[in-house]
Amino acid sequence: NAGVTQTPKFQVLKTGQSMTLQCAQDMNHEYMSWYRQDPGMGLRLIHYSVGAGITDQGEVPNGYNVSRSTTEDFPLRLLSAAPSQTSVYFCASSYSRGGEATQYFGPGTRLTVL
Protein backbone atom coordinates (compact mmCIF):
# COMPACT_ATOMS: atom_id res chain seq x y z
CA ASN A 1 0.00 0.00 0.00
CA ALA A 2 1.18 3.50 -0.82
CA GLY A 3 -0.93 4.87 2.05
CA VAL A 4 -1.92 8.52 1.71
CA THR A 5 -0.26 10.35 -1.16
CA GLN A 6 -0.28 14.06 -1.90
CA THR A 7 0.79 16.07 -4.91
CA PRO A 8 2.51 18.39 -5.46
CA LYS A 9 5.08 18.51 -2.64
CA PHE A 10 5.80 22.18 -3.21
CA GLN A 11 3.88 24.92 -5.00
CA VAL A 12 4.29 28.66 -5.44
CA LEU A 13 1.28 30.67 -6.56
CA LYS A 14 0.57 34.29 -7.22
CA THR A 15 -2.32 36.00 -5.50
CA GLY A 16 -5.55 35.28 -7.34
CA GLN A 17 -4.39 32.09 -9.02
CA SER A 18 -6.29 28.87 -8.55
CA MET A 19 -5.00 25.36 -8.02
CA THR A 20 -5.95 21.94 -6.77
CA LEU A 21 -4.03 19.97 -4.18
CA GLN A 22 -4.39 16.28 -4.79
CA CYS A 23 -4.87 13.62 -2.13
CA ALA A 24 -5.35 9.92 -2.67
CA GLN A 25 -5.43 6.84 -0.46
CA ASP A 26 -5.39 3.19 -1.41
CA MET A 27 -6.62 1.76 1.89
CA ASN A 28 -10.35 1.98 1.11
CA HIS A 29 -10.75 4.45 3.94
CA GLU A 30 -14.14 5.99 4.45
CA TYR A 31 -13.02 9.15 6.22
CA MET A 32 -10.70 11.74 4.69
CA SER A 33 -9.75 15.21 5.80
CA TRP A 34 -7.61 18.23 5.01
CA TYR A 35 -5.61 20.19 7.57
CA ARG A 36 -3.39 23.21 7.34
CA GLN A 37 -0.37 23.59 9.57
CA ASP A 38 0.93 27.02 10.50
CA PRO A 39 3.77 27.81 12.93
CA GLY A 40 2.55 27.92 16.51
CA MET A 41 -1.00 27.00 15.48
CA GLY A 42 -0.87 23.23 15.30
CA LEU A 43 -3.10 21.61 12.69
CA ARG A 44 -6.48 23.05 11.88
CA LEU A 45 -9.19 21.18 10.04
CA ILE A 46 -10.28 22.69 6.72
CA HIS A 47 -12.77 20.19 5.29
CA TYR A 48 -13.56 16.55 5.80
CA SER A 49 -15.51 13.77 4.17
CA VAL A 50 -17.18 10.73 5.73
CA GLY A 51 -17.68 8.97 2.42
CA ALA A 52 -17.98 9.44 -1.32
CA GLY A 53 -20.36 12.28 -2.09
CA ILE A 54 -20.36 13.61 1.47
CA THR A 55 -18.26 16.55 2.61
CA ASP A 56 -18.46 19.07 5.41
CA GLN A 57 -16.62 22.09 6.73
CA GLY A 58 -14.06 22.10 9.45
CA GLU A 59 -12.64 24.90 11.54
CA VAL A 60 -11.13 27.02 8.72
CA PRO A 61 -13.04 26.34 5.47
CA ASN A 62 -13.07 29.81 3.92
CA GLY A 63 -11.28 30.04 0.58
CA TYR A 64 -11.26 26.27 0.02
CA ASN A 65 -13.56 23.85 -1.79
CA VAL A 66 -13.59 20.07 -1.74
CA SER A 67 -15.42 17.25 -3.42
CA ARG A 68 -15.36 13.48 -2.98
CA SER A 69 -16.46 11.70 -6.10
CA THR A 70 -14.60 8.48 -5.29
CA THR A 71 -13.52 6.74 -2.10
CA GLU A 72 -9.87 7.11 -3.05
CA ASP A 73 -9.57 10.81 -3.92
CA PHE A 74 -10.21 13.98 -1.96
CA PRO A 75 -8.87 17.05 -3.79
CA LEU A 76 -8.67 20.48 -2.16
CA ARG A 77 -9.28 23.48 -4.40
CA LEU A 78 -8.12 27.02 -3.88
CA LEU A 79 -10.25 29.18 -6.18
CA SER A 80 -8.40 32.47 -5.70
CA ALA A 81 -5.23 32.10 -3.68
CA ALA A 82 -4.36 34.67 -1.02
CA PRO A 83 -1.11 35.16 0.94
CA SER A 84 -2.97 34.06 4.09
CA GLN A 85 -3.21 30.60 2.52
CA THR A 86 0.54 30.17 2.62
CA SER A 87 0.86 27.05 4.74
CA VAL A 88 1.64 23.36 4.78
CA TYR A 89 -1.37 21.24 3.87
CA PHE A 90 -1.86 17.71 5.10
CA CYS A 91 -4.40 15.18 3.97
CA ALA A 92 -5.39 12.35 6.30
CA SER A 93 -7.60 9.30 6.15
CA SER A 94 -9.02 6.63 8.43
CA TYR A 95 -11.20 3.57 7.88
CA SER A 96 -14.00 5.07 9.91
CA ARG A 97 -14.98 8.38 11.37
CA GLY A 98 -15.65 6.92 14.79
CA GLY A 99 -14.72 4.01 16.98
CA GLU A 100 -11.07 3.23 17.31
CA ALA A 101 -10.11 4.49 13.90
CA THR A 102 -6.71 6.13 13.62
CA GLN A 103 -5.96 8.85 11.09
CA TYR A 104 -2.97 8.43 8.83
CA PHE A 105 -1.36 11.47 7.28
CA GLY A 106 0.11 12.16 3.88
CA PRO A 107 3.53 13.79 3.34
CA GLY A 108 2.12 17.28 2.93
CA THR A 109 2.13 20.06 0.34
CA ARG A 110 4.05 23.22 1.11
CA LEU A 111 2.22 26.12 -0.54
CA THR A 112 3.51 29.67 -0.86
CA VAL A 113 1.25 32.42 -2.15
CA LEU A 114 3.03 35.59 -3.23
Place this chain on the structure above:
Amino acid sequence: AQSVSQHNHHVILSEAASLELGCNYSYGGTVNLFWYVQYPGQHLQLLLKYFSGDPLVKGIKGFEAEFIKSKFSFNLRKPSVQWSDTAEYFCAVKVTGSQGNLIFGKGTKLSVKP
Protein backbone atom coordinates in the same frame (compact mmCIF):
# COMPACT_ATOMS: atom_id res chain seq x y z
CA ALA B 1 -15.93 24.02 22.01
CA GLN B 2 -13.38 21.36 22.70
CA SER B 3 -9.76 22.40 22.89
CA VAL B 4 -6.37 20.86 23.50
CA SER B 5 -3.59 22.62 25.39
CA GLN B 6 0.06 21.75 25.19
CA HIS B 7 1.87 23.59 27.91
CA ASN B 8 5.33 23.85 26.47
CA HIS B 9 6.08 25.50 23.16
CA HIS B 10 9.75 24.52 23.03
CA VAL B 11 11.63 22.08 25.23
CA ILE B 12 15.40 21.72 25.11
CA LEU B 13 17.02 18.67 26.71
CA SER B 14 20.36 16.95 26.72
CA GLU B 15 20.64 13.35 25.61
CA ALA B 16 19.67 10.85 28.31
CA ALA B 17 17.45 13.35 30.11
CA SER B 18 13.90 12.36 30.91
CA LEU B 19 11.02 13.88 29.01
CA GLU B 20 7.49 14.77 29.96
CA LEU B 21 5.28 16.80 27.64
CA GLY B 22 1.97 18.02 28.98
CA CYS B 23 -1.38 17.77 27.25
CA ASN B 24 -4.74 18.78 28.63
CA TYR B 25 -8.09 18.77 26.89
CA SER B 26 -11.39 20.39 27.64
CA TYR B 27 -14.26 17.96 27.20
CA GLY B 28 -16.23 16.16 29.86
CA GLY B 29 -17.29 13.14 27.83
CA THR B 30 -15.53 10.13 26.39
CA VAL B 31 -12.53 10.86 24.20
CA ASN B 32 -9.90 9.08 22.19
CA LEU B 33 -6.40 10.48 22.66
CA PHE B 34 -3.38 10.54 20.39
CA TRP B 35 0.18 11.71 20.25
CA TYR B 36 1.69 12.36 16.85
CA VAL B 37 5.31 13.15 16.06
CA GLN B 38 6.64 15.19 13.15
CA TYR B 39 10.34 14.86 12.42
CA PRO B 40 11.94 17.79 10.57
CA GLY B 41 10.61 17.99 7.03
CA GLN B 42 8.38 14.97 7.41
CA HIS B 43 4.71 14.25 7.86
CA LEU B 44 2.91 13.35 11.05
CA GLN B 45 3.35 9.84 12.36
CA LEU B 46 1.32 8.20 15.08
CA LEU B 47 3.34 7.75 18.27
CA LEU B 48 0.65 6.20 20.45
CA LYS B 49 -3.06 6.24 21.12
CA TYR B 50 -5.55 5.63 23.88
CA PHE B 51 -9.08 4.40 23.35
CA SER B 52 -9.97 2.51 26.51
CA GLY B 53 -8.59 0.14 29.13
CA ASP B 54 -5.20 0.55 30.77
CA PRO B 55 -4.60 4.29 31.08
CA LEU B 56 -0.86 3.80 30.64
CA VAL B 57 -0.20 3.25 26.96
CA LYS B 58 3.08 2.40 25.32
CA GLY B 59 4.00 3.60 21.87
CA ILE B 60 6.86 3.35 19.47
CA LYS B 61 10.46 4.30 20.20
CA GLY B 62 10.14 3.97 23.98
CA PHE B 63 7.45 6.60 24.43
CA GLU B 64 4.51 6.17 26.77
CA ALA B 65 1.59 8.28 27.89
CA GLU B 66 -0.74 8.22 30.84
CA PHE B 67 -4.39 9.14 30.64
CA ILE B 68 -5.62 10.74 33.87
CA LYS B 69 -9.33 11.26 33.43
CA SER B 70 -9.78 13.35 36.58
CA LYS B 71 -7.16 15.80 35.32
CA PHE B 72 -8.23 15.72 31.65
CA SER B 73 -4.61 15.01 30.87
CA PHE B 74 -2.64 12.76 28.54
CA ASN B 75 1.03 13.51 29.17
CA LEU B 76 3.76 12.00 27.04
CA ARG B 77 6.88 10.57 28.68
CA LYS B 78 10.19 9.01 27.78
CA PRO B 79 12.76 8.06 30.40
CA SER B 80 15.84 8.83 28.30
CA VAL B 81 15.73 10.94 25.15
CA GLN B 82 18.06 10.64 22.18
CA TRP B 83 19.20 13.20 19.64
CA SER B 84 16.98 11.44 17.09
CA ASP B 85 13.91 12.38 19.17
CA THR B 86 14.32 15.97 18.03
CA ALA B 87 10.93 16.70 16.49
CA GLU B 88 7.62 18.43 17.05
CA TYR B 89 5.04 16.56 19.10
CA PHE B 90 1.31 17.04 18.78
CA CYS B 91 -1.39 15.92 21.14
CA ALA B 92 -4.82 15.32 19.58
CA VAL B 93 -8.27 14.46 20.85
CA LYS B 94 -11.23 12.88 19.13
CA VAL B 95 -14.61 13.11 20.80
CA THR B 96 -16.28 9.71 20.77
CA GLY B 97 -19.39 9.72 18.62
CA SER B 98 -18.39 12.90 16.81
CA GLN B 99 -17.78 13.20 13.09
CA GLY B 100 -14.37 11.72 13.76
CA ASN B 101 -12.48 14.97 13.55
CA LEU B 102 -9.26 15.37 15.46
CA ILE B 103 -8.61 18.47 17.54
CA PHE B 104 -4.92 19.22 17.77
CA GLY B 105 -2.86 21.08 20.28
CA LYS B 106 -0.44 23.69 19.00
CA GLY B 107 2.51 21.38 19.31
CA THR B 108 5.67 21.18 21.39
CA LYS B 109 9.02 21.42 19.69
CA LEU B 110 11.62 19.18 21.31
CA SER B 111 15.31 19.85 20.71
CA VAL B 112 17.74 17.26 22.06
CA LYS B 113 21.36 18.33 22.39
CA PRO B 114 23.92 15.61 21.70
